[in-house]
Amino acid sequence: MRFKRIGATITATLAVVTGGALANAAPAAAVGGxxxxxxxxxxxxxxxxMSFEASSTGACFWLEDYGLTAPWNGINSYVNNLPVKATLYNRGxxxxxxxxxxxxxxxxxxxxxxxxxxxxxxRYSEKICTGTAQP
Structure with missing residues (x-):
């Protein structure tokens, strides 16, 4: 009987530990990291x-500073996890x-x-601005 009680205690302890680990597990990786x-x-x-990462919802950035315009490859993929749009600009x-x-x-x-x-x-844009920001 004593072995059954010890076995039950160990099983219950493992269940609590495993459940806590699952509750604290990191969420699945976001698109593109x-x-x-x-x-x-x-x-x-x-x-x-990844060449550029920003969290500002109202700023502009020169893409050249990050190698993201001609003559380099430009922006070949992107993820916008901000709550606002991002706009690409060119200078006329x-x-x-x-x-x-x-x-x-x-x-x-x-x-x-x-x-x-x-x-x-x-490939050819010069700036990117987030939210309502403009160059």
Missing amino acids: CESGKLCLYRSTEYRT SASMWYPVATIRAGGFSSDTGAVTTDGSWF
């Missing part, structure tokens, strides 16, 4: 070679900026065609 609340831009397709003149493409909130693409599509805005 991009964390919640971040905008992630990649130089390669299939979410490889020294003082005029034009929105050329938008990445919706929650949007993602494993292949934008930046390298294979001539004139792709994902």
